[in-house]
Amino acid sequence: MTRRSALMIDPVSADETRADYSDTFTLVDAAAPALSVGELSTQRGDGVFESIGVVDGHPQEVVPHLERLAHSARLCDLPAPNQAQWHQAVEAAAAQCGAGEAVIKLILSRGVEHGPTPTAWATTAPAADFRSAREGGVRVVTLDRGYDLGAAERAPWLLLGAKTLSYAVNMAAIREAHRRGADDAIFLSSDGFVLEAPTASLILRFGDRFVTPEPNGGILHGTTQLSVYEHLAAQGFEVGYDRIPASDLPRADAAWLVSSVRLAAPITAVDDAALPVDAELTADLNRYLLSPRD
Numbered sequence: 001m002t003r004r005s006a007l008m009i010d011p012v013s014a015d016e017t018r019a020d021y022s023d024t025f026t027l028v029d030a031a032a033p034a035l036s037v038g039e040l041s042t043q044r045g046d047g048v049f050e051s052i053g054v055v056d057g058h059p060q061e062v063v064p065h066l067e068r069l070a071h072s073a074r075l076c077d078l079p080a081p082n083q084a085q086w087h088q089a090v091e092a093a094a095a096q097c098g099a100g101e102a103v104i105k106l107i108l109s110r111g112v113e114h115g116p117t118p119t120a121w122a123t124t125a126p127a128a129d130f131r132s133a134r135e136g137g138v139r140v141v142t143l144d145r146g147y148d149l150g151a152a153e154r155a156p157w158l159l160l161g162a163k164t165l166s167y168a169v170n171m172a173a174i175r176e177a178h179r180r181g182a183d184d185a186i187f188l189s190s191d192g193f194v195l196e197a198p199t200a201s202l203i204l205r206f207g208d209r210f211v212t213p214e215p216n217g218g219i220l221h222g223t224t225q226l227s228v229y230e231h232l233a234a235q236g237f238e239v240g241y242d243r244i245p246a247s248d249l250p251r252a253d254a255a256w257l258v259s260s261v262r263l264a265a266p267i268t269a270v271d272d273a274a275l276p277v278d279a280e281l282t283a284d285l286n287r288y289l290l291s292p293r294d
């Protein structure tokens with residue numbers, strides 16, 4: 001069983017190299033207060049994060065998550081995380097995770113207003129039970145994100161390709177999906193292309209070709225999507241990135257929302273139009289995603 005825990009991290013410079021960073025993080029009581037009221041993560045959502053799936057104590061795909069943390073930090077003008085330090089912090093957090101599924105969250109915030117350094121911490125918690133989404137699937141609705149495909153490049157201050165702490169919009173989209181009788185949402189660009197879900201990437205199947213929206217800055221490049229692509233390519237399937245018009249969605253032979261903790265959830269309907277579900281392939285994907293992956 002996984003303990004809820006928190007590890008406060010004292011971030012060191014990305015240039016620093018040493019073998020052991022264990023004196024730069026401290027395990028604290030997860031239920032005790034740990035952040036200052038001046039924290040810009042809580043005041044402004046000013047920071048970046050990652051959620052890493054853990055299976056039987058093994059943190060999945062740590063390097064891709066740390067690379068994306070660094071990418072998000074760069075987009076937000078936050079100091080580059082020291083990869084070795086964060087890797088060791090993830091291992092220390094994983095040591096708090098027992099049998100079954102858990103989640104490690106990594107947070108790098110702007111820190112305290114006018115303070116000298118960013119604030120960083122990691123948490124562990126048991127994962128929710130996602131069996132019903134993995135086996136029974138999810139109904140989705142499409143929602144306009146309000147930006148066209150060129151917005152990320154034209155207006156980088158929108159931080160569209162960064163995994164920032166400002167997830168209020170993503171959570172609002174999921175509530176809107178629930179109001180419309182669905183489980184989840186797929187964002188569309190204002191010029192009519194498919195993007196991603198509020199907390200997951202989208203993979204579509206057309207015959208033996210799998211396709212996902214190009215991660216061109218407007219969406220997050222999902223670590224799970226990358227991992228699923230490796231698995232599918234090893235089985236001889238064609239995988240690729242494309243601009244996908246929204247009108248292609250109901251034509252798919254199958255579709256999944258994929259993410260680090262829920263893993264692969266087959267889409268059963270888009271805007272009330274039923275989509276075929278490939279139960280066998282879905283089970284294979286989730287078996288693969290639950291196996292130890294580095």
Ligand code: PLP
Nearest residue numbers: 198199200201222223224259260
């Ligand atoms: N897109 C968004 C907006 C997300 O929040 C997430 C995960 O939280 C993903 C995609 C999927 O990323 P990953 O597979 O790395 O969990």
